[in-house]
Each structure stands twice: as C-alpha cells, then as structure tokens.
Amino acid sequence: MRTLSRLLSATFWSMGSRARFADSLHAQFGALLDFQFAQLAPIPVLPKDVCERLGSYDVTIPPSRWFAPGNQDLTGLIYLVSIAKQIDARSIFEIGTYNGVTALTLAMNLPNTVVHTLDLAPDDNPELPVDDGDRSNFCFRSVARVFEAREESCRIVQHFGDSAKFDFSPFRKQIDVVYVDGAHTFDYVRNDSAVAFDMASEKSAIVWDDYGRRTPGVPRYLDSSVNGNIFRIPRSRLVARFSPGSVPCVFGGEGAERCITGRDGPPAIAGEANVGKLLRRG
Numbered sequence: 001m002r003t004l005s006r007l008l009s010a011t012f013w014s015m016g017s018r019a020r021f022a023d024s025l026h027a028q029f030g031a032l033l034d035f036q037f038a039q040l041a042p043i044p045v046l047p048k049d050v051c052e053r054l055g056s057y058d059v060t061i062p063p064s065r066w067f068a069p070g071n072q073d074l075t076g077l078i079y080l081v082s083i084a085k086q087i088d089a090r091s092i093f094e095i096g097t098y099n100g101v102t103a104l105t106l107a108m109n110l111p112n113t114v115v116h117t118l119d120l121a122p123d124d125n126p127e128l129p130v131d132d133g134d135r136s137n138f139c140f141r142s143v144a145r146v147f148e149a150r151e152e153s154c155r156i157v158q159h160f161g162d163s164a165k166f167d168f169s170p171f172r173k174q175i176d177v178v179y180v181d182g183a184h185t186f187d188y189v190r191n192d193s194a195v196a197f198d199m200a201s202e203k204s205a206i207v208w209d210d211y212g213r214r215t216p217g218v219p220r221y222l223d224s225s226v227n228g229n230i231f232r233i234p235r236s237r238l239v240a241r242f243s244p245g246s247v248p249c250v251f252g253g254e255g256a257e258r259c260i261t262g263r264d265g266p267p268a269i270a271g272e273a274n275v276g277k278l279l280r281r282g
C-alpha cells in the first residue's frame with residue numbers, strides 16, 4: 001500500500017513537473033518569437049535621449065486592483081502620460097475604453113485636459129470583422145467604468161458607438177493625443193487610424209497599442225501604411241507617430257534634423273507599401 005502511494009505521488013509530481021516544464025518552454029519560445037518580431041520590425045525605436053526626456057515626469061497610477069488583462073501595462077501608461085505632458089495635450093481621444101483605467105490615468109495626471117473615450121454600447125455589433133481576442137475584450141461594456149465615481153470624471157467624456165460608424169467630425173483637427181486601442185483586426189486598425197489622423201491637431205501624437213506578433217493586424221497596417229515620425233516605444237507594445245508640429249518639443253531643438261517627415265495627412269491604404277522608406281538620419 002505504501003509503495004503504491006509513493007508510486008502515485010511520484011507520478012503526480014512528475015506530471016506537475018512536466019506541466020511546469022511545458023509552460024516554461026512555451027513562455028521561452030514566446031519570448032524568442034517576441035524578440036524576433038522586434039528585431040525584424042521596420043519601425044525604429046524612439047531614440048534614447050527622447051525616452052530620457054519623456055522619463056522625467058512623475059506619473060500617478062490608479063489602484064492596481066482595477067487592472068484587468070486587457071489593460072495597458074504600466075510602462076505603456078507611463079509613456080502615454082509622458083507623451084501627453086511633453087506636448088502639453090489639452091484634449092485626448094481614446095478608442096477603446098475597456099474598464100476605463102487608461103482614461104482615468106490620463107485624467108489623473110493631466111489636470112487641464114479633457115479625455116474623450118469611445119467604446120461599443122452593450123448591444124452594438126461591430127460592423128467590420130473582429131477576432132476572438134477582440135471579443136474577449138468586450139466584457140466591460142455593461143459594467144461601470146472605474147472613473148465613474150472619481151472627481152476626474154468631470155473631465156472624462158464617455159462616448160458610445162462603433163468606431164466604424166461613430167461621427168468623429170466634431171473632433172476634426174482638435175485632438176492632441178489620439179490613443180488607438182479598439183479592435184485589432186487590420187480593417188479596424190485601418191479605419192481607426194484614418195479617424196485618428198483626421199482628429200489629430202497640428203501639435204499632436206497618435207499612439208497605437210498592440211504593435212506585436214499576437215495582434216498581426218496592427219503591425220500589418222502600421223508597417224505598410226504609415227511613414228514619417230513614427231517610433232516604437234521601448235519595453236512596451238506602443239507605437240507613436242508625432243505630427244511635424246510636435247517634433248520640436250518631443251525631439252528637442254534639432255528634432256527636424258532627426259526625423260524625416262513623411263506624408264502629413266491620412267495614412268495610405270493597404271497596397272501603398274512604404275516599408276523601407278522609413279529612414280532616420282544619423
């Protein structure tokens with residue numbers, strides 16, 4: 001009996017070890033693929049001195065118990081706030097509210113800024129294709145957003161609708177930071193990016209989340225369709241595109257020397273590939 005019990009526990013232990021080993025192998029393989037993705041990505045990384053300039057701001061983060069799997073991570077939140085501070089953003093538009101943590105973080109750290117945030121209404125059906133990952137993020141549509149009981153909510157405007165149909169025209173050229181984080185299929189990224197370029201003010205930044213291999217619609221769109229002043233934010237999934245008017249304050253005095261300004265207008269649609277044209281001097 002004792003032998004049998006030893007045999008059983010050894011078997012279970014080895015099953016547990018095997019499962020842990022498989023998990024760790026899977027994680028390491030994933031990290032390798034992420035590394036390979038980063039190595040091959042045609043969008044350059046934001047220069048170190050610019051990161052250091054952005055890294056000089058204090059940033060307040062909401063309580064961690066509010067964070068959920070689909071939220072922006074801490075590095076991303078810190079950079080988003082810092083970019084908004086650096087260009088002295090007075091208006092922000094987020095596509096994809098989720099539970100509201102990012103909208104709240106922006107409002108907490110930018111006391112003179114109005115944060116607009118758009119999400120599907122509970123009964124909205126997206127008009128363009130979405131994938132399983134997108135569907136898994138629909139879970140907060142009928143739940144109160146974390147900012148609702150906060151004093152900052154007077155500067156957060158919640159809009160409801162499908163970004164493929166929403167009327168963005170009141171915001172044309174009015175928004176200093178557009179944060180694109182709705183659905184991640186190519187069709188939605190293309191739609192939301194066109195909208196973002198349309199809303200962007202003269203001195204603005206457009207920031208996309210989820211530039212990574214797990215959400216191929218985002219890199220597929222950005223790599224082929226947006227050029228000029230576009231950079232990956234280190235240690236995050238963010239990509240930021242700075243308007244020519246915002247380049248001097250983000251890149252310092254010689255900013256214009258270090259950025260090649262591509263087309264300044266709505267991004268091209270698929271087919272007009274600009275991969276390889278994204279050049280930086282020096």
Ligand SMILES: C[S@@+](CC[C@H](N)C(=O)[O-])C[C@H]1O[C@@H](n2cnc3c(N)ncnc32)[C@H](O)[C@@H]1O
Nearest residue numbers: 071072096098102119120138162163181182183
């Ligand atoms: C990844 S979550 C956003 C996370 C949030 N921006 C953050 O930083 O924590 C994506 C959100 O986009 C919303 N969404 C997806 N498709 C949309 C669409 N077509 N129009 C508006 N919102 C959409 C989802 O309901 C979900 O809340």
